[in-house]
Amino acid sequence: MARRIECESDIAEGLADLVRLDPRFAPLVEAASPLPLRRAKAGFEGLAQTIVSQQLSVASARAIWARVAACYPDLCHDHIRAATEEELRACGLSGPKVRTLRAIAEAAAEGRLDFAFLDTAAPDEVHAMMTGVKGIGPWTADIYLMFHLGHADVFAAGDLALQEAVRIGFGLPARPGVRELSEMAAAWSPWRAVAARLLWSYYNAVKTREGVAV
Helix, strand or coil, rough: CECCCCCCHHHHHHHHHHHHHCCHHHHHHHHCCCCCCCCCCCCCHHHHHHHHCCCHHHHHHHHHHHHHHHHCCCHHHHHHHHHCCHHHHHHCCHHHHHHHHHHHHHHHHHHCCHHHHHCCCCCHHHHHHHHCCCCHHHHHHHHHHHHHHEEECCCCCCCCHHHHHEEEEHCCCCCHHHHHHHHHHHHHCCHHHHHHHHHHHHHHHHHHHHHCCC
């Protein structure tokens, strides 16, 4: 059974091990702690919220999701399948996000996206099922694994903020690409999801100090 992050003590244990595995994390821990737990609801509604929030500011994501939640309390795939495009766009959803929500709703209704299976599946099985649905890419699958399912050893190497945080925090001459960052993150196992939380928090702390809200 893959380890899950369920509480703050899991974060603390992971941070201690990360500093031991890679001492370059020590100043990042000092700059970015305490780290948020960032656990979110699993299932269709949780995945839908992640999709709605992608590539938006926190404020915009919250505002749009609030409208979605007001129109569709206890959101399930039947709600999305029954809604018209005009109704969904009225919530503030873009065309691509409407199409992705419809795709995951159809996949859930047909059993191609089985949330009960995802709850207990290994990370590679979760990735395979999720990315088999049009509109769900590796980043979305990684986010679902980390924050909705709580897997401790998952890392979104394609995330630009993580790449930039590693560049700044580790003093690299250039931002690492997906392959390079994946190789670096392999050394942080079994706590790669804690490393991701730390790097995201560090990136936010650095940008806030620079006067840029992220």
